[in-house]
Amino acid sequence: MSTTAADELDVLRVRDWLRGVETGTVGDLSATLIAGGRSNPTYALTDGDRSWILRRPPQGHVLPTAHDMGREYRALSSLKDSAVPVPRTVGLCTDPSVIGASFYVMDKLEGITLRTQNDTAQLTEAQRAGLAGSMMTTLAELHAIDPADVGLADWGKPDGFLERQLRRWQRQWDASATSERPEVAELLRRLQAGLPSRSYPGIVHGDFKIDNMMIDRSDPAHILGVLDWEMSTLGDTVTDLGILCSFWDHEGEFFNPITAGATALPGFPTRDELVDRYMIARGIDVPDIDWYLVFADFKIAIILEGIHARHTQGHTEGEDFAGVGEMVGPLLGRALERASASSVTGLAG
Template sequence: MASDQPPGLDLEALRGHLDRERPGLVRGPLEGRLIEGGRSNLTYRVSDGTGRWVVRRPPLGHVLATAHDMKREHRVISALHETAVPVPEALLLCEDESVIGSPFYVMEFVDGTPYRTAGELEAIGAERTRAACLGLVDTLVELHAVDPEAVGLADFGRPEGFLDRQLRRWGKQLDASRNRELAGIDELHAALGRELPHSPAATVVHGDYRLDNVLIDDREQITAILDWEMSTLGDPLTDLGLLAMYSARLELPNSPISTTSSAPGHPDARELIERYAARSGRDVSAVSWYTAFAWFKLAVILEGIHYRYTLGQTVGAGFDRIGELVPQFIEHGLTTLQEG
């Protein structure tokens, strides 16, 4: 979506701010476009014809500041930049809303491809797909190996009681979207609460770690992890459970939910879990709980989208089919928990 003035980003105001705060960074008039694919915060590619940068800002309209905290995103990628974790270099944080209408930050542009569908992976072949997915696990191990205190993130979250708070938070999200009976959803929530595992030592947690939130180059190397808006200090196995959930073989014909697991060469969840365990040294015996929790969270997210659709607050292709997917995710969560 190229534009002289992309929605939500005043390029002239941005240029003026960059000239004041980072003189010499920009050498000519800025052009920008909104990068499609983000679920929440808005991401723009900006260029002066020579240099390229990325700008992140909260969504348009009124939002809770805590849900779209630019300072947190900027802080975590700044802290991780000198580690083995691939992140873009953070160049500038602006908390002054008078510049473009909201807080924002600027980071370097990193080359690479986000693979969002099985079809996109199929185009690169089974061998490259397998290498990319295994690299996804290895990079997660690198993230979870970072000492939060050593990189200045000791106060980045509240690890004590992390899983209990997460479960209560998502239960409240579910209650806020209730407008129909959903068989099994309360049973799943209650069962997760009864079987709460003991968390390992806290690490930096990405919160939404999956294939389409990383950039991959032509050698199947991850060049950057993106979308840190849900990051915190907490239980690292929540990231693994989410990755395992997205790696499950799903039969969702004509689904508006993008999955990559059916692509030839894509490792199954068990192989990814075993690789993570071997490389991290962590006990993953409770991974079924974490995977079931991921199913529960996604069911709640989808039900929220369905609820907004019924109120006429969400428009676009595929939203009319979201509601029928929710029971399938609940069932997967219950089955995963029972099998664990």
């Protein structure tokens, strides 16, 4: 048995639980913490013959409503036969006696994830362009799904979604803030004043970005699976586009520490081009797009502050946490700059 980089993960208990939910034989397990995880600790499990992925909530400081393993598990299970590629789910464990927290297990996809510019630099310009195109197609296909068709009609409440989001992220900031940031209150005021007049309801992933794609090693334009559904719900689908654009790094700008300049290379389209492609794919026009871009930077800044809070308490696992808190200010600043330059009523201040 092994608990490599995963002392709190009792692989004996995990093995016994897995034998009760998986088909076929499950042998002795080894577990390895996957590098790069900054939110939910994620482990690769193997018995030497078969491989799985286990995800659990982080230890220590955990924001209310965040890191819901049951929610992520249900989203993946519901989308298994849809146009959106996802890994097969194996089982959900809500018994804390197994590893001390709820967790779920899914198949390990045999592909690669692109987390940094060093990763995407291995692709050709044509492959980068192809991957971006596939991501936009996949996002549009997700948003075209009728939630009732996949058993998710009760997944959330699209009506009033954006208003609730603003209240939620204000609470999250209050629960996580490690320093005074007057920009948060100012952005919240502007976002409330400039709320879009219409919405685009559907299934929202909540964290759609390049490093949440598992792609084919031999064909990077082929997405094997969309991962990390913990924040999924029913709501305004254009918020996913905003999140993608916030994480979409450009050369000559600061890089988000999560994506680390992964898209700041030739071949990847610009944010404006992503927006255009998405609208064309969905056949919609979003005159309030600036609101979604500002909201995305606002939301991600608060998420990074929460990660920073856990890091300062010693409750993060993996690598590259030290600089996360340094990105909160730049993201809030970019959000204010975008808001001030916007023609959206109420957003400019």
